[in-house]
Structure formats: structure tokens, C-alpha cells
Amino acid sequence: QSVLTQPPSASGTPGQRVTISCSGSSSNIGSNTVTWYQQLPGTAPKLLIYSNDQRPSGVPDRFSGSKSGTSASLAISGLQSEDEADYYCSAWDDSLNGRVVFGGGTKLTVL
């Protein structure tokens, strides 16, 4: 059972906008920044969003992140077939001497 809660699946059609939620608590999302990763099948995760809403260079501006209180969201606009992947949120957790916690992952299907 993951410390951060994500829906196991999400879907959308090409061109649509989809959002993936990530729920935590005061010891993680509530007091630290959120990171999002994209994992394509058979590959290592790739950094998508850091510091809640910052995109690394090379990540299309179709991807955006936000945070409010103890929850965060990843939004993907103009959905494309190549966006079909697993998406994970993560944050530092201040409990238990400090640790990184992940969400269980959301599998995004482009219909």
C-alpha cells in the first residue's frame, strides 16, 4: 500500500485533457514539493515535473503540475498516443527519519 494515493488508471482520447490526482498527508505533500515521473513500457522512469509545477527542459508544455494542501495533480492537455504510460507522483516524507514516498502509479490509456 503506497503512502501517496493515485487512481490506478485513467484514459482519454487524442486531443483531450486528462488529469491524474495524487493525495498525501501533512508529512509529505503538505510540507514538501511534489515530483511526477513518466514511465514508458520497459524503460526507466523519466522526470516530468519537479517542484510541484516545474518542467525540465525538453518536456512539452502540454504537461503541467499543481499542488494544493496535501494533494497534487498532473494535467496532460492535447493528449497524444505516445503519452500512454505509467505516471508516478512522489514527495519527501518527514516521518521515520526522512524518506521518499511514491504513489502507486496511474496507467494512462489513450483510446
Add this chain to the structure above:
Amino acid sequence: EVQLLDSGGGLVQPGGSLRLSCVGSGFTFSSYAMSWVRQAPGKGLEWVSGITGSGGITNYGDSVKGRFTISRDNSKNTLYLQMNSLRAEDTAIYYCAKGRTSYDYWGQGTLVTVSS
């Protein structure tokens, strides 16, 4: 270009030991914290351990505390994970990653299989 090259995985019996390595290039290795993250077959990501750039501070996930040891040799640009008392539930792809709380680069992963 930043590169992380993981190695050292393989098949090991329950109770056995294994040491993973990760060689970094394309950045000043000693200036960055490094971490290990694993992924069991068909499952999500799980943080294993992290270490500061100097190696002075280490953190471990509850499931590996007391059994795994993270270390680094900055003269060799290499990160290590010594894994002892391995269990079946440690079976996973192990990724090294650059950073402490957020990972901008990842290794390709090395598969550890614990089975008799």
C-alpha cells in the same frame, strides 16, 4: 551528457548477498546526492535508499533497513548498494538515480532475482 550505468544484478538464493554498482558520468558526481529506487515485477516504484554527495548522511526505506547499505566512492564516480540477507520480496529491477528527493536522471536498471 549525464549517464548512469547500473550493474551487479543477478540470481541469488534467499539469505544471500549481492552488491550493485552505478557509475556516473557527465556531471560532478561528488556534488550530488544519489539514490536507489526499485520496482518489483509488474509493480510500482519503491524508494530504497539515498546518500548525500559527501556520503556523510544516508537514509533507508523500512523494508531494507538493517540489511542494505548504501555507499559511494567519489574518486571512482561510483555508487554502491550492498544487499545482505536477501528475501524473495527483494526481487526487482534496481535503478540508481541522481538526486535526493527528485531524480532528474536514472540508470537503465539492473535486475535482482532472489530465488532458490
